[in-house]
Amino acid sequence: MSLPSQSVRLLHSPVPFVVGCLASSFLIASIASAQPVFSRVMPGTPAAIADSLAARGDTAGAVAVLESDVRRNKREAVSWHRLGHLYWEQARAKRRPGYIAELPIIRLLQAADSALRLATQFAPDSARYWLNLGTFNLESGVATMRFASSLQAQEALTSATRTKDVAIMAESEDRLGHGAWRRFEATANRALIDPLNRLQLGAGGAPPVSDPSATLMAQPMGPAGTFNRNLGRDYVMTVMKHLIKPPTGASDLESALAHFRTAVQLNPTSQRYARHFTMALAARKQWEELREFTTQRAREYPFDAESRLTLGLALVRTGHDEQARIVFDSALALLDEPDQARLTGISRILRPGSPRLRAQAGAGMDSLTFKRLSPAQQVTVTRAFWETIDPLASTTENEIQLEVLARIVYADLRWTDEILGYRGADTDRGHVFVRYGPPDLEITMGGNITANYSGGEAGVALVWSYDFGATFFFDLRPGFASANIALHDQPYVESVFEQRPVSMHNVAAARDVDSLPVRSVRFRGPRDSADVVLVASYTPRALLGALEIDPVPMVSLVRATSPLTSSSPTQRAAFELESSTLDSERTQHWRQRVASGISLVRVELSQPDSRRALRATLPVEPDSGRGFGMSDLLLTKQLPVDGPSSSTPPSRWSDLALTPASHHLASGSPIGLVWEVYDLAPGTGTDRAAGNYRVTVRVSAERDALSGTVVRLRDMLGRAIGRTAAADPLSISFDRTAVVQAVSVDYVSLDLGSLPTGRYSLRVHIEDLNTGRTTSRETALDVR
Numbered sequence: 001m002s003l004p005s006q007s008v009r010l011l012h013s014p015v016p017f018v019v020g021c022l023a024s025s026f027l028i029a030s031i032a033s034a035q036p037v038f039s040r041v042m043p044g045t046p047a048a049i050a051d052s053l054a055a056r057g058d059t060a061g062a063v064a065v066l067e068s069d070v071r072r073n074k075r076e077a078v079s080w081h082r083l084g085h086l087y088w089e090q091a092r093a094k095r096r097p098g099y100i101a102e103l104p105i106i107r108l109l110q111a112a113d114s115a116l117r118l119a120t121q122f123a124p125d126s127a128r129y130w131l132n133l134g135t136f137n138l139e140s141g142v143a144t145m146r147f148a149s150s151l152q153a154q155e156a157l158t159s160a161t162r163t164k165d166v167a168i169m170a171e172s173e174d175r176l177g178h179g180a181w182r183r184f185e186a187t188a189n190r191a192l193i194d195p196l197n198r199l200q201l202g203a204g205g206a207p208p209v210s211d212p213s214a215t216l217m218a219q220p221m222g223p224a225g226t227f228n229r230n231l232g233r234d235y236v237m238t239v240m241k242h243l244i245k246p247p248t249g250a251s252d253l254e255s256a257l258a259h260f261r262t263a264v265q266l267n268p269t270s271q272r273y274a275r276h277f278t279m280a281l282a283a284r285k286q287w288e289e290l291r292e293f294t295t296q297r298a299r300e301y302p303f304d305a306e307s308r309l310t311l312g313l314a315l316v317r318t319g320h321d322e323q324a325r326i327v328f329d330s331a332l333a334l335l336d337e338p339d340q341a342r343l344t345g346i347s348r349i350l351r352p353g354s355p356r357l358r359a360q361a362g363a364g365m366d367s368l369t370f371k372r373l374s375p376a377q378q379v380t381v382t383r384a385f386w387e388t389i390d391p392l393a394s395t396t397e398n399e400i401q402l403e404v405l406a407r408i409v410y411a412d413l414r415w416t417d418e419i420l421g422y423r424g425a426d427t428d429r430g431h432v433f434v435r436y437g438p439p440d441l442e443i444t445m446g447g448n449i450t451a452n453y454s455g456g457e458a459g460v461a462l463v464w465s466y467d468f469g470a471t472f473f474f475d476l477r478p479g480f481a482s483a484n485i486a487l488h489d490q491p492y493v494e495s496v497f498e499q500r501p502v503s504m505h506n507v508a509a510a511r512d513v514d515s516l517p518v519r520s521v522r523f524r525g526p527r528d529s530a531d532v533v534l535v536a537s538y539t540p541r542a543l544l545g546a547l548e549i550d551p552v553p554m555v556s557l558v559r560a561t562s563p564l565t566s567s568s569p570t571q572r573a574a575f576e577l578e579s580s581t582l583d584s585e586r587t588q589h590w591r592q593r594v595a596s597g598i599s600l601v602r603v604e605l606s607q608p609d610s611r612r613a614l615r616a617t618l619p620v621e622p623d624s625g626r627g628f629g630m631s632d633l634l635l636t637k638q639l640p641v642d643g644p645s646s647s648t649p650p651s652r653w654s655d656l657a658l659t660p661a662s663h664h665l666a667s668g669s670p671i672g673l674v675w676e677v678y679d680l681a682p683g684t685g686t687d688r689a690a691g692n693y694r695v696t697v698r699v700s701a702e703r704d705a706l707s708g709t710v711v712r713l714r715d716m717l718g719r720a721i722g723r724t725a726a727a728d729p730l731s732i733s734f735d736r737t738a739v740v741q742a743v744s745v746d747y748v749s750l751d752l753g754s755l756p757t758g759r760y761s762l763r764v765h766i767e768d769l770n771t772g773r774t775t776s777r778e779t780a781l782d783v784r
């Protein structure tokens with residue numbers, strides 16, 4: 001095809017239009033499924049004939065008809081427009097940001113650019129032509145062409161306003177909003193500083209110089225390794241001194257929001273316009289307006305899952321977690337299984353499982369291990385994961401799961417690229433955001449970090465920093481929705497993901513949960529299970545905060561979760577405490593059955609009004625459940641009185657009337673000690689029914705604190721068994737005879753006298769005198 005010189009002079013393409021280069025061998029046989037919206041044409045015209053040929057897949061024939069027409073009629077805008085689209089569609093699949101190697105593709109794009117521009121010049125009042133030229137520029141890999149699409153959108157809006165074409169007015173407003181949005185992303189929170197040459201963090205690990213703003217970062221993360229990455233936070237704090245005030249980008253964001261709002265008002269049925277409007281609202285943190293808008297939209301369009309997901313985000317951010325759970329559940333029900341799995345899976349927040357860092361990060365589930373599980377195992381592990389990470393199991397919603405889902409929805413809103421076809425949560429920024437949430441500090445600086453070493457085009461450096469210590473550097477391309485982790489910073493990011501795979505610092509429920517000291521004591525149960533006694537000590541005042549309530553309602557919860565089996569029933573109990581007892585230490589205990597294998601046992605105490613809680617999660621694994629052995633040691637507040645003093649000896653520890661005690665002991669107070677011995681061997685001869693064993697009780701101190709201490713041991717009838725003094729460790733031994741059976745229950749009273757305050761180790765050693773086999777258990781004891 002050739003163009004007359006008059007037409008060539010009218011071209012405004014950033015590259016010259018190449019004449020006579022479109023050989024038929026370069027034409028593909030079909031057009032992409034996404035067809036432009038063309039204006040109607042009269043039947044029998046070249047444009048109508050070309051449309052018919054293209055619809056049948058004869059692209060070459062359609063191009064030939066249109067090329068012939070524009071040769072005869074150089075100002076035929078309709079044919080130029082359709083011809084530009086045919087060139088465009090043939091090159092579209094290989095048009096990606098970056099270098100295009102195929103010369104035929106480059107020539108097709110040049111021809112498409114020229115034809116589309118000629119159409120707008122020969123029909124300047126065609127709003128659709130301007131919009132389609134803008135779309136062509138938006139798909140470009142050149143930032144300047146992408147930004148230029150805003151100029152075409154403005155021309156389209158002007159033309160559509162004259163003709164009162166509401167549909168194109170809405171589309172133009174949306175495009176103008178995107179132009180302002182792209183400017184906002186490239187300039188928000190700008191610091192007037194060169195991130196590559198003006199700053200230096202002491203090379204080779206040296207401390208920062210006295211004036212870090214002068215030489216803070218010569219090579220931020222270069223291949224030579226001169227950047228001390230541990231000082232990244234110091235770098236960010238120094239850069240903060242150079243932030244432009246008031247913050248840059250605010251006016252562009254406000255402009256984008258205004259254009260998006262107008263687009264939605266002109267065409268409220270468009271899901272795409274609504275998505276862009278909510279994106280800007282979320283970026284401005286206008287959560288209440290976002291909640292109102294998506295509530296109304298979810299009501300008007302009940303099958304719009306995207307609006308429901310965005311409403312869930314707004315509800316989480318405004319503190320309505322219970323409503324958010326209901327809304328998220330309704331949104332997920334509208335999605336197919338792959339989309340549900342994408343939003344609810346746990347791989348995004350597990351350790352990546354890098355082979356290079358696996359030994360350093362330690363054992364545990366990672367994304368690689370998770371992917372190797374069967375689908376059924378993945379479902380079970382996912383359920384157990386969310387149950388374990390739930391900060392307040394006593395509430396109906398899982399605040400952490402809601403936060404992760406809200407982060408994914410936010411990332412999809414903010415960083416999805418509809419043209420290139422990727423979702424925001426799957427980008428580099430999305431990966432960081434879903435793991436760690438909103439950054440505590442966010443700045444941009446002129447200059448692309450990776451390009452400084454690779455010789456690429458200049459761009460923008462985007463920096464996210466978190467108060468827990470991690471700082472991330474992104475290369476942001478102005479005009480594009482993408483921002484990639486700086487090339488030489490990727491090993492650092494990989495290490496952060498492995499060492500700290502997730503942070504929930506912005507979740508109030510996670511911040512208001514403190515640790516609960518819990519002692520677990522295992523006794524053998526049926527079929528390799530275990531009965532676990534859980535003993536907790538706490539001061540209730542910590543759960544009340546500034547609230548004044550009397551009596552104080554409390555909720556306790558105990559639940560055991562196994563990664564590969566179903567969870568045990570949850571023990572939930574409500575009780576009340578008198579306000580006069582809130583400052584005294586309180587001890588509570590529970591009994592929990594756990595299955596074989598490792599289980600995670602959660603103990604939770606919460607105050608519903610303050611939403612504060614104390615929580616403990618303990619890994620518990622029963623022993624083999626067979627053969628000679630003993631249980632853990634159960635401390636009690638007093639010596640049990642049932643059992644040997646009655647006509648029937650206790651068969652299990654649970655037959656005793658006892659009150660478990662914590663590991664805290666007041667100096668001078670006696671304490672009971674209960675344990676079980678399993679599968680004693682029978683004696684020989686006339687003593688075959690008797691199991692004989694020796695018990696040694698030993699008390700040792702972490703420091704030299706036992707001098708002058710006297711320890712007395714008494715049996716279940718209160719009779720003295722032994723006495724020892726002035727030794728470290730203090731040790732008493734005595735022999736027992738028991739009827740040979742699967743379980744023998746033993747218990748003694750330990751009088752530690754005036755034992756000095758401190759931490760001690762209490763150890764019970766059992767020797768089966770019939771076989772010589774031994775076993776022992778140890779527990780800690782704090783004397784106050």
